[in-house]
Amino acid sequence: MEILQKHVSEARVWEEAEEFVRLFHRENPHAGDPRARLAAVRAELAETGTYRHTPEELVHGARVAWRNSNRCIGRLYWNSLRVRDRRGLTAAEDIAAECFEHLREATNGGRVRPTITVFAPDAPGRPGPLIWSEQLVRYAGYGDHPSVTVGDARNRPLTEALLGLGWPGGPGTPFDLLPLVVQGVDDKPRWFETPADAVLEVPIRHPDGRDDWADWGLRWHAVPAISNMCLEIGGIHYTAAPFNGWYMGTEIGARNLADTDRYNLLPAVARRLGLDVSSDRSLWKDRALVELNRAVLDSFDRAGVTIADHHTESxxxxxxxxxxxxxxxxVGADWSWIVPPISGAATPVFHRTYEDRPSATAYVHHEGAQERAWGRDLV
Structure with a gap:
């Protein structure tokens, strides 16, 4: 049975490898005829059960995976993705250090650069490293009662798990940086304090200069770096490959700060704007949502930090x-993700349909990724 499974696994890898190599040579004519490369891949696969991408293949594969991301609206610039090849790293402390360096380089003084850092892949008999954290930058969520949270309610379970693992906690603000949780090869998961100099944060103020917004201390970080998805290229799985683009304003203003299971700020924004919150028919939620999104876009612009609005991105x-x-x-696309979470019908992406196409070269959530992001079984 084990021999049969090994044969099936190698056959599947070869099928995906052949597809990718042919695509690489087709889209990079300077690479020449693919037959020699295919023969080398097949021989390496037969000998070791896996194969190693060339640096050029890795770069193109990572970019194609972005091109194939059905849930991403910002794929126009897929070919500009910067690829940091760190496949030689397997230890948690080295991976964490490179993740923080990734943030510094991607931040680029506010002119955010799409970037991916690729660590060691899975290999036969040796799973690759894992980054448990959902993103490289996350804010803590504190609270003793499910309905009362200081900070990001989504991260309460992870925050509690980290506290149980020995993290002393932050100062207790709504925007305390959580440590990064990394599991190296043949190691248990460990947490690493996020250096303040690796994270650029933008204070959120209302564009009309309302003084009553300043005392909130609202802010958000500049780089949305996803870190718990697997990069799959030609049958090879890079289990730790954090990547980022730049924010679309609605990700922050209509989701992170507004969702009821996140910061749930719409009632507070409405009260500060003097809106009638006694009935949904006053559309106070809609008006508060627009003002919160205006504040996010204006604040990032004033800070000189890259951000897109949903009309332009559409x-x-x-x-x-x-x-x-x-x-x-x-081009595959998931309509429910492509259409922005505010004013959807006012954007051109709303008025058409898409096919959610699977791809063998893609960023994928593997089984257990969300449970790890919540810190389940961390302690």
Whole structure:
């Protein structure tokens, strides 16, 4: 049975490897005829059960995975992704250090650069490293009662697990940086304090200069770096490969700060704006949501930090579709993720349908990723 499983596994890797190598050579004509490379991959796979991507293949594969991300509206610039090749690293402390360096480089003084750092892949008999944290930057959520949380309610379970693991906690503000949780090869998960110099944060103020917003201390970090997805390229799984683009304003203003299971700020914003919250028919939630999103966009602009608005990003996505169609490539998309969470019908991406196409070169949530992000079984 074990021999049969090994054969099936190698056959699957070869099938995906062949598909990727042919795609790489087709889209990079300077690479020449793929036959020699395919023969080398097949021989290496037969000998070791896996194969190693060339640096050029790794770069192209990571970019194609972004191009194939059905839930991402910001794919127009997929070919600009900076790839940091750190495949030689397997120890948790080395991975954590490179993750923080990733943040510094991607932040780029506020001119955020799409970046990915790729660590050692899975290999036969040796699983690759894991980053438990959902993103490289997360804020703590404190509280003794489920309905009362200081900070990000989504991160309460992880915060409690880290406190149980020995993290002393932050100063207790709504925006305390959580440590990064990394599991090296043949190691248990460990936490690493997030250096303040690796995280650029933007104070959130209302664009009309309302003084009553300043005392809130609202802020958000500049770089949305996803860290618990697996990068799959040609049958090889890079289990730790944090990547980032830049924020679209609604991610912060309509989700992170507004969702009832996150910061739930809409009631407080409405009260500060003097809105009638006695009935939903006053549309106080809608008005508060727009003002919160205005505040996010204006604050990032004033700070000189890259951010996109949902109208511009929607037009860019249609430009991406047109560009890919001209090249003869089909584009998959998940409508529920592509349409912005505010004013959806006012954007051009709303008024069409998409096919959610699977791909063998992609960023994937593997089983257990969300449970790790919540810190389950961390202690």
């Amino acid at each position: 037009r860019r996505f249609l430009s991406h579709l047109e560009r890919e169609e001209r090249k003869g490539r089909e």
